[in-house]
Amino acid sequence: MSNPFLAPSTLPYQLPPFAEITDEHYAPAIEQGMAEQLAEIQNITRRRDMPTFENTMVPLESSGQLLTRVLRVFYNKASADSSDSTNALEEELAPKLAAHEDAIKLDSALYWRIAQVHERLDELGLNPEQRYLVERHYTEMTLAGAGLDDAQKTRLSELNARLSTLTTKFEKNLLADTNELAIVIDDAAELDGLSPGEISAASQAAADRNLKGKYLITLVLPTGHPWLESLTNRAVRARVMAASRARGSRGGEHDNREVLLEIVRLRAERAELLGFDNHAAFVTADQTAKTPARVAEMLDRLAPAAARNAAAEQQKLEALAGHPIEAHDWAFYNEKVRKADYDVDTSELRPYFEAERVLQQGVFAAATKVYGITFSERTDLVGYHPEVRVFEVRNEEGTELGLYLLDLYTRDSKRGGAWMNELIGQNTLLEHPTIVTNNLNVPKPAAGEPTLLTYDEVNTFFHEFGHALHGLFAHVTYPRFTGTNVYRDFVEFPSQVNEMWMLWPEIVNDYAVHHVTGEPIPAEVLERVRAAQLWGEGFATSEYLAAALLDQAWHTLSADEAAAVTDVAAFEAAALARVGLDNPAVPTRYSSTYFAHTFSGGYDAGYYSYIWSEVLDADTVQWFEENGGLSRANGDRFRQFVLGLGGAGDPLDAYRAFRGRDAVIEPLLERRGLVA
Numbered sequence: 001m002s003n004p005f006l007a008p009s010t011l012p013y014q015l016p017p018f019a020e021i022t023d024e025h026y027a028p029a030i031e032q033g034m035a036e037q038l039a040e041i042q043n044i045t046r047r048r049d050m051p052t053f054e055n056t057m058v059p060l061e062s063s064g065q066l067l068t069r070v071l072r073v074f075y076n077k078a079s080a081d082s083s084d085s086t087n088a089l090e091e092e093l094a095p096k097l098a099a100h101e102d103a104i105k106l107d108s109a110l111y112w113r114i115a116q117v118h119e120r121l122d123e124l125g126l127n128p129e130q131r132y133l134v135e136r137h138y139t140e141m142t143l144a145g146a147g148l149d150d151a152q153k154t155r156l157s158e159l160n161a162r163l164s165t166l167t168t169k170f171e172k173n174l175l176a177d178t179n180e181l182a183i184v185i186d187d188a189a190e191l192d193g194l195s196p197g198e199i200s201a202a203s204q205a206a207a208d209r210n211l212k213g214k215y216l217i218t219l220v221l222p223t224g225h226p227w228l229e230s231l232t233n234r235a236v237r238a239r240v241m242a243a244s245r246a247r248g249s250r251g252g253e254h255d256n257r258e259v260l261l262e263i264v265r266l267r268a269e270r271a272e273l274l275g276f277d278n279h280a281a282f283v284t285a286d287q288t289a290k291t292p293a294r295v296a297e298m299l300d301r302l303a304p305a306a307a308r309n310a311a312a313e314q315q316k317l318e319a320l321a322g323h324p325i326e327a328h329d330w331a332f333y334n335e336k337v338r339k340a341d342y343d344v345d346t347s348e349l350r351p352y353f354e355a356e357r358v359l360q361q362g363v364f365a366a367a368t369k370v371y372g373i374t375f376s377e378r379t380d381l382v383g384y385h386p387e388v389r390v391f392e393v394r395n396e397e398g399t400e401l402g403l404y405l406l407d408l409y410t411r412d413s414k415r416g417g418a419w420m421n422e423l424i425g426q427n428t429l430l431e432h433p434t435i436v437t438n439n440l441n442v443p444k445p446a447a448g449e450p451t452l453l454t455y456d457e458v459n460t461f462f463h464e465f466g467h468a469l470h471g472l473f474a475h476v477t478y479p480r481f482t483g484t485n486v487y488r489d490f491v492e493f494p495s496q497v498n499e500m501w502m503l504w505p506e507i508v509n510d511y512a513v514h515h516v517t518g519e520p521i522p523a524e525v526l527e528r529v530r531a532a533q534l535w536g537e538g539f540a541t542s543e544y545l546a547a548a549l550l551d552q553a554w555h556t557l558s559a560d561e562a563a564a565v566t567d568v569a570a571f572e573a574a575a576l577a578r579v580g581l582d583n584p585a586v587p588t589r590y591s592s593t594y595f596a597h598t599f600s601g602g603y604d605a606g607y608y609s610y611i612w613s614e615v616l617d618a619d620t621v622q623w624f625e626e627n628g629g630l631s632r633a634n635g636d637r638f639r640q641f642v643l644g645l646g647g648a649g650d651p652l653d654a655y656r657a658f659r660g661r662d663a664v665i666e667p668l669l670e671r672r673g674l675v676a
């Protein structure tokens with residue numbers, strides 16, 4: 001029996017032969033792929049000749065083709081259509097793949113050869129993409145610790161292992177405390193304000209824990225619980241808020257305070273070992289931000305304006321409530337103001353958002369109008385699940401661009417959320433085309449019923465399609481730079497920009513048509529939606545910034561400074577007071593003891609990224625508006641300078657070339673209503 005991963009696919013666009021792939025094929029192909037790549041790396045490091053771009057960088061970029069081929073398909077499957085067997089394999093593979101990556105990234109002989117090429121960068125006559133490739137590999141291996149001596153490497157791997165244990169412990173404590181702190185309600189009357197569906201969910205949650213006849217409010221990750229906006233009982237709201245904020249700091253076995261203090265100390269030590277002042281300096285060195293000072297500059301500029309707007313919103317809420325607003329009151333009165341002043345009920349929009357029309361006349365049509373690309377469904381090609389649709393994407397002049405796979409509906413085998421990934425990443429070195437997928441989690445309607453999307457789902461659709469465009473447009477030589485393989489604080493930028501077309505008049509008037517009457521969505525409804533978007537931005541920006549600032553505050557400590565911190569709550573309060581985000585009615589989106597992004601989720605010293613890329617996004621939207629909005633010329637320029645680059649150059653240099661200057665923060669301030 002042959003394994004379909006062992007050779008490149010012969011289907012159009014090298015589409016993986018899904019009809020032939022079964023779960024049994026993954027593990028052996030991955031094992032063989034790792035072994036092949038290590039052998040390929042050895043062929044590079046065994047050489048005794050002078051390291052050059054051709055004999056070192058090119059074979060490095062060509063290595064691991066089988067592994068890449070199978071892993072892209074496997075991870076797509078594991079997230080979009082998992083099974084017990086893919087779940088088990090994913091868990092089993094995690095440490096093996098981490099060890100495999102370390103073996104390459106910490107290979108001293110490979111590092112030595114790349115460093116030799118890096119040293120002679122100016123003499124080798126390389127083109128800009130080739131130079132950037134050398135720089136990226138050299139930087140990544142340096143940051144991983146490939147340049148350390150043996151004793152330092154030993155300490156580094158001790159630190160990495162201990163940090164991995166601690167971040168896992170943080171996550172487990174948080175999960176346990178989140179479960180334990182769920183609020184038990186005895187009487188349904190206390191849930192007044194919730195919908196019947198929410199009340200029955202609370203009843204079911206209680207029954208699941210053998211609390212028959214009672215109701216359970218389970219906590220969600222951020223400080224604010226979604227039910228706080230509708231629960232009319234103030235005492236219940238106060239209980240929910242108190243429980244949410246107590247997570248990880250109650251003493252006992254699930255307390256996260258000592259765990260996070262040790263994480264902070266060890267990260268600082270590791271940063272110093274690698275030659276940086278602190279962990280944030282280490283992380284941002286490999287982001288477009290480059291230094292914590294530049295992150296601080298942006299956050300410090302936003303914080304006072306956000307705090308000021310939140311205070312103004314608070315006055316309005318207090319006038320309505322007739323009493324001081326506390327943290328647990330905010331969402332409740334905020335929603336009342338939204339309904340009274342803006343009269344927006346987002347559920348009234350759904351009949352205008354029929355999924356197929358949103359796709360064809362909205363998402364696709366916008367891309368055709370802006371970039372000239374066209375879409376045709378390829379029912380002859382098979383996706384990884386019967387619900388997946390395959391579209392061929394062509395340039396305006398008819399040349400092939402790639403495949404776009406759409407997987408719209410939710411199902412038990414799919415994880416939550418929405419995302420884009422690449423099944424094949426374009427590069428000319430290996431002659432790979434592009435295949436991108438978008439996954440959403442839209443509930444499937446009853447048979448014969450149309451799929452009507454919510455406002456947020458339409459927004460998500462445009463957002464994820466922005467990632468897809470980034471993947472489709474990238475035109476690079478080397479696999480390392482394919483598609484969306486860019487810095488974390490840049491990767492959300494193209495997707496955020498694509499959201500602009502959702503409410504663009506020429507687009508929305510075409511797709512937002514009532515699915516029964518055929519009437520276009522009334523202009524005044526759209527106007528109310530647009531106006532309502534600004535309401536609540538003071539609070540939303542403040543709670544986000546507070547978390548981003550906390551993340552930076554912990555990670556700009558030196559190892560000595562970190563060792564001196566013993567009181568988590570006091571440190572947190574001082575950090576927030578310093579920037580004026582200490583309004584008790586506007587708590588941080590995450591407190592340190594339940595800040596999973598930064599202490600277990602891979603956004604350490606990087607939670608600022610969301611607003612960092614939104615600065616670029618708002619500045620870009622302004623550029624489109626200044627230059628006549630939706631036009632092919634504007635689309636071509638954005639594609640040529642920014643989207644088409646993929647990861648093959650410095651993104652901020654590309655942005656400067658596109659915009660004629662660096663991005664400025666004013667358009668974001670305006671968008672969020674933060675202008676004085």
Ligand SMILES: [Zn+2]
Nearest residue numbers: 463467492495
């Ligand atoms: Zn995104």
